Amino acid sequence: MSGSPFLMIGLTAGGQHSEPLTAQLDEDQVDTLHFFVGRGNRLASGGKAMAQFVSKGHDYFACLSGTISISNDPAMIDKLWSKQVEAWFPGGKSDPDLALLKFDIESAELWEADMSLAGKLKMIFGGRIDPEDEGSHAVVRTTAPD
Template identity: 70%
Template sequence: MADTHEIKQTMWDRMAQSPFVMVGLEEGGHSEPLTAQLDRDQVDTLFFFIGKDNRLAGGGKAMAQFVSKGHDFFACLAGTVAVDNDFAMIDKLWNKQAEAWFPGGKSDPNLALLRFDIDDAELWESDVSISGRVKMLLGGTIKPSEAGSHARVSTTAA
């Protein structure tokens, strides 16, 4: 079972490998898939390139859900989204994927940089032990110590 520091570090490592997150406003509407832009210098923050007409552009309280590529790590993040068109940050995070969506480049008139400030998170790492896997195959009961790690955190800083 991982400690809280390890599970937070695992979240950032897994998100760097597959940065796809579902994000939605708490005040109604469905979540939508976005590609997180990670900046190691920013604690508890995700960035997303979106269109100015995106339903998240109005900002507000939001939730984000993340599932790792191997389906062995899960995170639910609560926080606030707001457009933050800091050109230095846009320049720092800009990449070929963003360019594919915004043909006008960094100065595309529809480009907005959405900032997600994480207030708290719940994290799960599915790391079932060998004995737990045998029990799953045979229909046995898995003890919490065999199931993996879970943490509720007020910061995702590792």
């Protein structure tokens, strides 16, 4: 995700649509994504959420399920702050509209579209794609300790 940290994310309750956000990645928290948003953002109310990710090369896909909450931990804000974030919040880290969301990932489905050469040729010439020609798929649960 570091090469293209953009996701579509939305709360699962209430029928609201997902929205694009830039994930703030913390190598020390691999099961958690952070997002800087305005306090009025529809995700700020928190709750169960789903996020969808497509890699820049369209060869890796993920659907993430978890829970969103407001963190506003000053140490985490300092750690994740950047010039790109500052562009959205002219008041800086103490901007009254600033909210740091925490998305704790509980499970994920991952797809890697690394099709075999035989599979690619079958696609070009209209052949049937066999399972051994496809990429890989995995279901992952959180690695966070219980």
